[in-house]
Amino acid sequence: MTSRELTAHAAALSASLGVEVLASDRLDEALTHPSASSRARPDNQRLEFLGDRVLGLVISEAVFDRFPDAPEGRLAPRFNALVRKETCAEVAESLGLGPMLRLGRSEALGGGRKRPAVLGDAMEALIAAIYLDSGMDAARAAILAAWGGRIDAAARTRADAKTAAQEWAQARGLAPPTYVELARSGPDHAPVFTIAARMEDGTEATAEAPSKRAAQQAAAQSLLNLLESRG
CATH class of the missing domain: 1.10.1520.10 (Ribonuclease III domain)
Structure with a gap:
């Protein structure tokens, strides 16, 4: 540079x-x-x-x-x-x-x-x-x-995005989101997990975090934002 x-x-x-x-x-x-x-x-x-x-x-x-x-x-x-x-x-x-x-x-x-x-x-x-x-x-x-x-x-921001996403789906007669680990990177003492939150129609959002739980919550929040933006 x-x-x-x-x-x-x-x-x-x-x-x-x-x-x-x-x-x-x-x-x-x-x-x-x-x-x-x-x-x-x-x-x-x-x-x-x-x-x-x-x-x-x-x-x-x-x-x-x-x-x-x-x-x-x-x-x-x-x-x-x-x-x-x-x-x-x-x-x-x-x-x-x-x-x-x-x-x-x-x-x-x-x-x-x-x-x-x-x-x-x-x-x-x-x-x-x-x-x-x-x-x-x-x-x-x-x-x-x-x-x-x-x-x-x-x-x-919801305290528990996974619960909020599940409630959103249930209110519409849909199956709750599923969570899939796409990748894990970084050293053992500082891992980074990449998680996808998916709806049965293929709608998906991904997130990264230092733990599976945090990555799931972040992915759920991103998915919820996406779903709600569609009305």
Whole structure:
């Protein structure tokens, strides 16, 4: 990535977030997928680790403040819906992050710029870059700007999406959704499960999470959103 390209990416992100994003080495690192890394060019995984924690703190504060009367049992599912990898990927896509990424040739040809896992990691890495370059206030402002109305929309998130999806189907005389494990990746100590939630008519939604249960819940919520959007 040339310095001109990095400067252009920083300017575009600054305009989208309303926060100055520096054309720094950290931004360059945040936009570098492991498939394009080398000894001289670190990938974004360390930044992703930090950004995940910064995101968690900011979203925790936002949910805590936005819903002052909600008990912990109702705050948790809202928080989870906002910080899951799929949501991070959606935010990254809304910022146009995919075309900015430095990917290896095979990853790029394989559609890596649109893969939720790639986009989600890059979004969290970007948060870390802003945090390290400009501080917590800038990172908080960037997150709140990027997540926007999603925080308010989290008020509609169900505590148990699988139950809600089953009730939706039963109310219409349909069989409940089935859940199929499509893939498991990552090391044993940090697995990532990909689960599909399927209706008998072939309608399907997928999600990734660190546990089967969380992936099933996320897939159920995505399926429910899809079903309800159809009326």
